Amino acid sequence: MSSTFGGSLDTNPPNADRHITNHGSDWLWAVFAVMALSTLxxxxxxxxxxxxxxxxxxLAIIILATSTISYYSMASDLGSTPVRHAITGTRQTWFVRYIQWFITFPLLLIMLLFSTGLSLSDILTTAFFAWVAVVCGLLGxxxxxxxxxxxxxxGVLALCYIWGSLLGHGPRTTFNAGAGVRSGYVRGAGFVAFITMMYPIAWALNEGSNKISPNGEMIWYGILDLLLGPLFLYYFIFGLRKVDYGAWGFHSGKYSDGPYGNTGGHGVGGHGGGNYGNNVAGDADYGTRGVGHTPVTKGPAVV
Structure with a gap:
């Protein structure tokens, strides 16, 4: 890829004393290719x-597409800024990577936790701490x-909250989709928790203490992103391929869409008329994961 474009570093020269080389750019192009193919x-x-x-x-498409754009930018030697370190001068620091994580990390957690019985408020709070972890990483x-x-x-304290949700609260909830989904979640949550423990270690040795070269940084983060991106997403979704979405109460929100759409007439789980998409009564069938005034069986609209 670098030869095709005449060399990314020739076209977009590095802006710091310590920067990636052509070998680092080639690695980033390889990761970009994997992300792009995984997205398609x-x-x-x-x-x-x-x-x-x-x-x-x-959700997986959004995560993979965002990662694809991020790695295209880094492979092109774009999306970085110099940050001064003691003795060694300036080092390339890639803010585009943190933009990627700001989008992908919360969505990854939402996707994983939606397979559990956690309330929507618990899931969104966990997603919020994912934003905290990423923003703190960028500021640092x-x-x-x-x-x-x-x-x-x-950032590490925010990750501790996330690990508590993944490994503590999540497995103790009721899995309406069955024991098979619960066992798959436990494996997936353990994998995600372990991989995310590697990120602060990488940060401490790269952006933190400047001990590892920018090329080494790219290799380390690239492997972690591939593990949490294509590898985990395909594994997790493949495990759900035979699960009845009706067990979660998911539906498209349109009368005519999908096997779990509304059948019209009276609201489900409430006493207001109309279907989910057109319902305006506060205590009708909108409630999900603890939202609403009456117990309901329908979940959030999905497409």
Whole structure:
């Protein structure tokens, strides 16, 4: 790829003393190719599913597409800024990577936790702490003084909350989709928790202490992103291929879409008229995962 474009570093020269080389750019192009192919594959896979059963596929498409753009930018030697470190001068710091994680990390957690019986408020709170972890990582990476380690601590504490949700609260909920989904979730949550423990270690050795070269940083983060991206997403969604989406109460929100759409007439789980898409009564059938005034069986609308 670099030869095709005449060399990314020739076209977009590095802006710091310590920067990636052509070998690092070649590695990033390889990761970009995997992400791009995975995105196209997930899009094609989603179209083999009926409407109303694409919730997890669509989240995976967003995650993979975002990662594809991020790695295209880094492979092109774009999306970085120099940050000064003691003794060694300036180092390339890739803010585009944190933009990627700001989008993908919460969506990954939402996708995983939606297979559990956690309430919507618990899921969104966990997603919020994913944003906290990413923002603290970015602020620390852009800080040239020792105060960066304060942001590092805040980020690790946010990750601790996330690990508690994944490994503590999640497995103890009721899995309406069955014991098979619960066992798959436990394996998936353990994998995600373990991989995300590697990120703060990588940060401490790269953006934090500048101990590892930018090429090594790209290899480390690239492997982790591939494990949490294509590998995990395809594994997790493949495990759900035979699960009845009706067990979660998912539906498309349109009268005519999918096997789990409304059948019209009276509201489901409430006493207001109209279907889910047109319902305006606060205590009708909108409630899900603890939202609403009356017990309901329908879940959030998905496509």
């Amino acid at each position: 594959g997930m899009i094609a896979w989603s179209y083999t599913r009926p409407r109303g059963t694409r919730f997890f596929h669509n 990476a852009l800080t040239s003084t020792g105060y960066k380690w304060g942001y590092f601590v805040f």
